[in-house]
Amino acid sequence: QDYDPKVQKAINRIQSYEKVKEVTEFAREIGYRGISHDLVFGLPHQNWEAMENTIRKTMELKPDRLAFYSYAHVPWVKGVGQRGFDENDLPSGDEKRRLYEDGKKLLEDLGYIEVGMDHFSLAHDDLYQSMTQRKLHRNFMGYTSSKTQLMVGLGMSAISDSWFAFAQNVKTVEEYQKMVAQGEIPVVKGHILNQEDLAVRRHILNLMCQLETEFTETNSFPELQNSLEMLSEMQKDGLVEIFDAKVKITEKGRAFTRNVAMVFDLRMMRNQPGTRIFSMTI
Incomplete structure (x- = not known):
């Protein structure tokens, strides 16, 4: 049966929700204790009304944790799916910022606690508990309450x-x-990874998981002073606090955690010395 495009869109949305609900409920039935959902903001043609509806529908299923992250428009990488859109179809910078800020506030109002960057969880979940115990870890897939030095990726591109x-x-x-x-x-x-890579990795993980890192003679690197100087603008804006041997991301600066960590990504900075660390990930 042919429907009006708007009606068909509503039907598709309902069907998609029912599928997510079915998978979520089945996962709980077979014993999964930590159910996670991914929510994306900044999608083509997305507005706050649509974002709010998605969050509230998700809350009906009450996942234990969720990722709330930005859409990346890279049609030269993603190909077919993204080539149907161009930059004019995306929310403006201010609109996208509102989607993030209002979405974050709504999630917190609904009982979710921010963990690291882009992740939220309920207080009973392992992800939040690991953060309070300073055991939070991050790998290629995002934040995790468990840590291992060996992770095997299966499948194409893993x-x-x-x-x-x-x-x-x-x-x-x-x-x-x-x-x-x-x-x-x-x-x-x-x-x-060489020794410098390992030291840098530890600092970036500290910043992303604990929102702070401390430098010593054994975990320092030649460009440290230059990296700290690159954070001066953020320090003036109250996004970071810099002590003699310590960098701490403030509550105000949590949304800029990626930007702070990028300062210590020496390989990127050496290969792209003009990188705009303050605004490129916002």
Whole structure:
């Protein structure tokens, strides 16, 4: 049956919600204790009315935790799905900021607590408990209450992490299946971390998980002073506090955690010395 486009859109939305509800309820039935949902803001043609509706419908299912993150418009990477939109279809900078700020406030009003960046959880959930116990960890998939130095990525494009090295699988299904069938490890590229990489990684994880990091003689690096100077604008705006050997992200600066961490990403800074650390992730 053919419906008016607006009616069809509403029907599709209801059907999508019912599928999410079915999966959520089934996961609880078979024993999953931590149910997580992903919400995206800044989507093409998205406005606050749509964002608020999505959040409130999600709350009917009461997931234990959720990720609330920004849409990335990269049609040169994502291809078919994103090439149907251009920059004019996206919310403006101010509109996108409102989606984030109002969405965050609504989530907090509904009982969710911000964990790290882009993540929220209820107080009973392991993710929140790990944050209060200073055991929160972050990997390629986001925040986690457990920590391991070995994570094996299965499937096309997946990234494995042995703590001392990264490896990424080939990026097409066909190539991945072919290599596996031939008994080959389907890795296309990787990186072995040196001592400086390991020190930088620890500081970035500290900032993203604990909102602070401290420098000592054993975990410092040559560009430290330059990195701290790059944070001076954020310090003036009250987003970070800088002490003799410590950087702390303030409550006001939580939304800029990525920007603070980027200052210490030495490989990026050396290869892209003109990187705009303050605004490029907002």
